[in-house]
Amino acid sequence: MKKYFTYLAITAFVFTSCDPEFNDSVEDGDLYSTGEADFTNFVSVGNSLTAGFADNALYIEGQENSFPNIMAKQFELLGGGDFVQPLMNDNLGGLLLGGNQIMDTRLVLGVDEEGNPGPRNISGTPTTEVTNSVYGGQMNNFGVPGAKSFHLVAPGYGNVAGVQAGAANPYFVRFASSNETTVLGDAMEQNPSFFSLWIGNNDILGYATAGGAGVNQQGNLDPTTYGGNDITDINVFGSVYSDLTETLASSTSGGVVFNIPDVTTIPFFTTVPHNPVPLSEDLAVILNANFQGYNEQILPGLVQQGVISEEEMALRQISFSAGQGNAVTMIDEDLTDLTQILQGPPFNLDPQTAALLGQLRQANETDLVVLPAASFIGSPVPGGGSTAVNGVSVPLADQWVLTASEQAEVEQARVAYNSIIQSLANEYDLAFVDVAMLLQEVEEGLPTDSGVLTSEFAAGGAFSLDGVHLTPRGYAVVANRAIDAINEKYNSSVPRVNPGDFRTIQPSNN
């Protein structure tokens, strides 16, 4: 009996080593070619989109589904090494600085008591402490959430002392090699053999998501004087981007760069319509009566005086109707400020009413209302009585609406950035991903192995619950585009992934 089992153990050993072998084995790398690229040490540089940021937070599972990590797993079939990321401490997201919470947890799709689904922060306290550095040896993902182009070359961006003042970035503090280092410097320390660079989104996005409540810094060449919601000067962007590509391309076998998508293809700006307000007949009558004098006497009077044009008068007409589809009221800083004039004769309005009407208009189709306004519009004004409703009797402030002229500023910068990106990609012979075009395709509906991916908020599958960043499936689509671009540029044959193997949004009532 004993002998029998010895025999069995020996045969077991022999047979377990005889796995069926394919004629051309994926695992052994028989099927793929690296072409002119060298994927052994892939390093990615960028912002939140490179980090795997999603649902308004950075968390482990999101990082594991970052587009460079998805690419790196494919590169493993072609000699690629481990891809080390500065992983967070948990799947909650959010940050602590010195024990105090400075960033919220991730958004999940909850369902309220009435059965309505909506995004909410997952409950729990973040456990990722900014001052607990994860720096140490190998690092491959230098995606820093919130980074603008010039931040990548800014010394001190990883110095914890600068976090409160906004001069440093808590995410970079976690894995910066020193207080003085730069993101680019640390990336180059890793001796990359291949790189990705996707930067510039925040150079316009801060301004756009703040509804244009920032400064367009065109002509200001000193980025240290910029605020967080400002648009970066085109020349500053160009000079930084040139440095980045030159440095990264200098010692690598190649790389892939990405351009900046149009804000009108992002659900953050396309989900809330300009006219989402339902009104009862009674309330509509009251509101119209309130604005009758303003519409029919004050505004024509101002035109007569030459204070405003006919065109502006038309823009400033306020009217409501019973039912759905009433446009929100808003403050538009591009309108003539009437606050002082309205307090004088012949109008003689009280200062409060004059201030309300000073730069007031109703939103129209050219305005983009930002996603966070969804919960603000229609909510009651504290202590305001039954007719006081945010977005109607209290207009939306500048930060809630990106107006047509603000969009034009954003678009002007974006087009300039993109032409810089493309020309530098050509100059250094890099693979180029047209993300702007990709997100346009997603907006129209992009067929994948698991149905059509769209940019519809929450349901479309491509965008996470913050309306700006992608879902893992969205990042997988980006990774596939990057792989296509790399294969074309370097004559390699890196296989693509199935986007359907990656999740979309996360439902949870936690």
Added chain:
Amino acid sequence: MKKLLLSLGLLLSFYSVYAGGYRVATQGQRALAMGHSGVAVVNSAETAFFNPAGLILLENKLNVSAGVTGVFNSTSWQNSSTGQFSSTERNVSTPFYFYASYKVNEWLAAGLSVFTPYGSRVEWETDWPGSHLVNEIELAAIFVQPLISLKVNDYLSVGGGPIFVTGSVDFNRNLTRSLVDEQGNRANVGISDSGITNWGWGASVMFTPTEELKVGFNYRSEIMMDAEGGEATFSNLPNSPLVPSENGVVPFNASLPLPAEWSLGISYEFSEKFMATVQVDRTLWEVYESLDISFPETGIPDAINPRNYQNSTVYRVGAQYKASEQWTIRAGYYFDESPVQSGFFAPETPRNDGQGFTGGFSFEVNDNFAIDASFLYLRFSEIDESYDFYTEDGVQVPFEGTFKSNAFLPGIGITYKL
């Protein structure tokens, strides 16, 4: 002897895998060494399985055969367009058999068979790319069959008996390709049931027109294994009313057929020393249309998994040569047609047509006792296949790739006669 058999029985806690569908053809080392051909062969108590009509033709009064086979099978999968690959764990499983017959008088023999003709154990790497179809499956069924064998005249005998089956099933898969809980763990369902029992029957005839020639036919009925009220365990679902189930245990119902099978064969003794046999087996797999799992009174939608198996045939040929008083050597070959149709290639039974190469020997220790050994190498060619009937959000999502399997089955047994 008794002790040995008992310890074998206790040690063999599972038994399983390979060959068309989940049929495991390892029901006798002597027959297995000849390409698992035994329907027209009378040389030991193994005939209790292959053709119980032959039991009355055995020379001795008491005959016992018992044995066990180690099944080492493995399947590899890869998808060259995505670079994904995986392979199954090479678990050893151990189907076994025990046969005994007793000749009551010249025309009547009684017998007992215990055997494990169906089973499957396939364990892919957890969360592998096909984990929405199967992570792991283990089927086991023990057949117990009391037998009688009757000699009708010098040329014809008949045999058969009722079959009692007791079986168990464990099956685990991920719910979808991408649903995860708040920690990123893949949502999963496992079903488990044991002590599933049912009855069937088997009957056979053996025709012996001359001393040298035998013709045999054997039939075993279909047996439906109905798992009712087993345990389905849902895990790693997010806490949300937007997903189809909560975490926890609910009852499930499912049915798995153990299909009917018939065999027809002839053998011829060319000399005292040399015998050859050919055999055809037909398994009536078409009864396996779909693996449907329902979760009664839970509101969880039924899981419908089309299988669409087709009846399949195995062609067997084998021979034995008595080299000396003590040594008999055997060899054989068979071609095993898969019941799995193109487009229905589910990775829980990843089987295409296979070829079995067999060999073995018997060593007679003394007049009563012999040791039987066999070896089977089962070869499958590389095949590009898919399972096309998985749907997600109303979209059909084929699971595609290249599969390659092989199996090594060394077996050992004993024959005792008195």
